[in-house]
Amino acid sequence: MPATILDGTRIAQEIRSEVAAEAKAKTAAGVRPGLEVLVGHNPASEIYVRGKVKACDEVGIYSETLTPPDSSTTAELLALVEDLNRRDEIDGILVQLPLPPQVDAKKVLLAVDPAKDVDGFHPMNVGFLSTQRPGLVPCTPAGVMEILKRSNIAVAGREAVVVGRSDIVGKPVAMLLTNANATVTICHSKTHDLPGVCRRADILVAAIGRAGMITRDYVKPGATVIDVGMNTVTDPAEFQRFFAGNAKREETFRKKGSTLIGDVHPEVAGIAGAITPVPGGVGPLTIAMLMFKTVKAAKMRRANHVPELSRT
Numbered sequence: 001m002p003a004t005i006l007d008g009t010r011i012a013q014e015i016r017s018e019v020a021a022e023a024k025a026k027t028a029a030g031v032r033p034g035l036e037v038l039v040g041h042n043p044a045s046e047i048y049v050r051g052k053v054k055a056c057d058e059v060g061i062y063s064e065t066l067t068p069p070d071s072s073t074t075a076e077l078l079a080l081v082e083d084l085n086r087r088d089e090i091d092g093i094l095v096q097l098p099l100p101p102q103v104d105a106k107k108v109l110l111a112v113d114p115a116k117d118v119d120g121f122h123p124m125n126v127g128f129l130s131t132q133r134p135g136l137v138p139c140t141p142a143g144v145m146e147i148l149k150r151s152n153i154a155v156a157g158r159e160a161v162v163v164g165r166s167d168i169v170g171k172p173v174a175m176l177l178t179n180a181n182a183t184v185t186i187c188h189s190k191t192h193d194l195p196g197v198c199r200r201a202d203i204l205v206a207a208i209g210r211a212g213m214i215t216r217d218y219v220k221p222g223a224t225v226i227d228v229g230m231n232t233v234t235d236p237a238e239f240q241r242f243f244a245g246n247a248k249r250e251e252t253f254r255k256k257g258s259t260l261i262g263d264v265h266p267e268v269a270g271i272a273g274a275i276t277p278v279p280g281g282v283g284p285l286t287i288a289m290l291m292f293k294t295v296k297a298a299k300m301r302r303a304n305h306v307p308e309l310s311r312t
């Protein structure tokens, strides 16, 4: 039986509608949530930031974009961040990497007030997550958990395997799954018998950055497979290897000269119980969760970290 497709676009839309209702209520009460995006002059970053600003407009979050000159020094950016930390109408600060090469990006990220760190990368938020305290969790991992929750996929007591251990995706996903009472294994490039370990998973999360690496030999029949990977295929031979016979993909590839593929091979849809597509799976959740986090940051900061707020 073919896998159930976990429709991230629909789930993201559901979250955005909920966030819009909350942002509207907050604005009516005189506290409109606000997001500041600090971004360098980088074409890819500019595209991402445009998407984030558009999403803010749609859900009723106030947003500003700050693009410092390419010649900026670390000290100048730190001063900008300090100013944003002080501004009460700014609830979330997002530093869109890369910053200009002479800037110490780690120092800049560390300077962001943890209460406004909507990316959830600040070590203080990492600590809150690992000790199960309320805080701000990275957006993509939070999106993975929302897909599971809103698709009624049980997590507690189940075997979860996460392939990838980055600070941005793999580790926080593994921590969120642990906090949700899954039995979690984290894999990486030095893991022995990766297919064998992955086959233990009831829930398999792929966050690797390698096109179609997870083939059917990695998947237990009926498992839920969450594909975080976003890889661009431009080589026609590689395209054929993954998508031969898929008329819709072939048409897109012909028109655009490229297509997006996850870390999971399309053949896995024939063995998994449920699977996120690429595109249209985890991707749309990332921006929806950024909107959610901005409103959450507004609530937490303005209420001085009220502990009953949800953790994802």
Ligand code: NAP
Binding pocket: 140, 163, 164, 165, 166, 167, 168, 169, 170, 187, 188, 189, 190, 191, 194, 207, 208, 209, 210, 228, 229, 230, 231, 282, 283, 286
């Ligand atoms: P990353 O920092 O490059 O981390 C990749 C991880 O995969 C590392 O832990 C690495 O292991 C592991 N890995 C690489 N090759 C492997 C192999 N052959 N076998 C086993 N493990 C292997 O990447 P990332 O930032 O976590 O991103 C992962 C993917 O998610 C990328 O495709 C990225 O584009 C995508 N992504 C998507 C979204 C979204 O919104 N959907 C957001 C963020 C990222 P080592 O630690 O041993 O090197």
